[in-house]
Every structure is written in C-alpha cells, then in structure tokens.
Amino acid sequence: MTATVGVLALQGDVREHAAALVASGARAVPVRRPTELDAVDGLVLPGGESTTIDKLLRIFDLADPLRAAIRAGLPVYGSCAGMILLADRIEGGIDGQRTLGGMDVVVRRNAFGRQVDSFEADLDMAGVSDGPGGRPVRTAFIRAPWIESAGPEVEVLARIPDRWADGAAVGDAAGKIVAARAGRLLATAFHPEITGESRVHTLFVRMVEESNREGAR
Numbered sequence: 541m542t543a544t545v546g547v548l549a550l551q552g553d554v555r556e557h558a559a560a561l562v563a564s565g566a567r568a569v570p571v572r573r574p575t576e577l578d579a580v581d582g583l584v585l586p587g588g589e590s591t592t593i594d595k596l597l598r599i600f601d602l603a604d605p606l607r608a609a610i611r612a613g614l615p616v617y618g619s620c621a622g623m624i625l626l627a628d629r630i631e632g633g634i635d636g637q638r639t640l641g642g643m644d645v646v647v648r649r650n651a652f653g654r655q656v657d658s659f660e661a662d663l664d665m666a667g668v669s670d671g672p673g674g675r676p677v678r679t680a681f682i683r684a685p686w687i688e689s690a691g692p693e694v695e696v697l698a699r700i701p702d703r704w705a706d707g708a709a710v711g712d713a714a715g716k717i718v719a720a721r722a723g724r725l726l727a728t729a730f731h732p733e734i735t736g737e738s739r740v741h742t743l744f745v746r747m748v749e750e751s752n753r754e755g756a757r
C-alpha cells in the first residue's frame with residue numbers, strides 16, 4: 541500500500557517536500573491539525589525558522605500531539621529547522637525556544653555563521669550516495685544548524701568533509717555531523733528538496749514503509 545506522508549504545513553517549503561515525496565512513491569498531504577496528524581504514516585518537518593515553527597506548533601495545538609506521536613514511533617524526517625525540532629537539546633536557541641525532541645543530539649542553531657549563510661555542496665551520505673550508481677547528494681545549506689554531539693543510539697549518515705571537492709578549506713565546520721538517523725527519526729541540516737534531489741526522501745519513504753510493515757504504533 542502506498543505510504544501516506546504528511547508535510548507539516550505551518551511554515552517553510554511544503555510544496556518542494558511534497559514533490560520529493562511523490563517522486564519517491566508516497567502520497568503527500570499537508571498537516572496543520574492534530575486530526576490530520578492522526579491520518580499519516582510519517583511526517584516531514586520542513587525548514588523555515590525553528591523559533592517561529594515552535595510558536596506555531598503551540599498555537600495550532602500540535603506540539604503535544606506531535607511529541608506524543610514521535611514517542612510512539614511515528615517516522616519523522618526533519619530538514620534544517622526540522623532537524624532543530626527533532627533534537628533533544630539545542631544551543632543558540634532564543635529564550636523559551638523548545639524542541640519536540642526524540643533524537644539524542646545537541647544541535648547548534650545557525651552554526652554555519654554569517655559569512656557562509658547559504659551554500660550548496662555535494663556530500664556523501666550513508667544509505668543514499670553509496671547505492672549502486674550512487675553519486676553524492678546535492679545539498680543546500682541555508683542558515684543551517686549542525687549536530688554538535690550525538691548519543692550512542694544515533695547513526696551518523698553524513699559529515700562535512702575536511703576539504704570541499706574544489707580543494708577549498710572548510711574551517712570550523714569540518715567533520716561536523718549534518719545527517720543522522722535514530723530509529724524512525726531522520727534529520728538533515730541541509731535541504732535536499734530544493735536542488736531536485738529526491739533520494740533522501742526515498743530513504744525516508746522506505747523507513748515509513750518499513751514501519752507500516754512492522755504494524756501498529
């Protein structure tokens with residue numbers, strides 16, 4: 541059966557995520573209310589502004605149901621601000637900013653700093669770029685966070701390399717974790733959906749299908 545994957549539609553690039561999900565063989569639906577959350581097999585938390593999404597989640601009465609759904613095993617993929625929301629702990633958040641949590645990581649918000657606010661890069665990502673005929677993932681970092689540290693249950697899927705492909709030095713970001721998986725949670729610091737890349741979503745849709753096969757949450 542086709543997996544139904546929601547895209548949290550409070551802020552951010554909902555349409556691009558929906559397109560990448562459809563390209564990966566899923567049905568994509570927007571989620572703005574708790575009843576819509578109940579009807580999905582998995583959920584994408586798009587990028588945007590994590591402080592704003594945090595506030596909107598509370599205004600729309602979605603924060604607690606979503607936290608409960610994550611605890612109960614709902615597969616969730618968080619990109620950029622979405623990765624911040626999945627982190628158990630946050631550095632550089634504004635006063636009172638909360639996350640949904642679920643992934644045992646410390647995330648640093650706006651980690652890439654001002655000079656390199658936004659950039660595109662080709663990255664190796666386990667489970668995505670290492671497949672047959674695989675090629676690096678084309679990623680876009682937009683005022684992106686990174687994962688400062690990760691607990692033992694967290695599988696690191698991608699790091700910033702020591703040097704870029706053109707030989708340019710990377711600086712402070714070298715070696716930082718930018719993609720990770722913990723159980724049914726997937727997080728990337730980057731946006732794959734705006735570069736026409738759908739393989740990260742394909743990995744997530746496979747996680748959703750696997751959780752459907754495993755049965756009731």
Ligand SMILES: NC(=O)CC[C@H](N)C(=O)O
Nearest residue numbers: 587588589590620621683
């Ligand atoms: N592209 C993004 O999602 C940026 C994230 C943003 N800097 C935040 O803190 O939420």
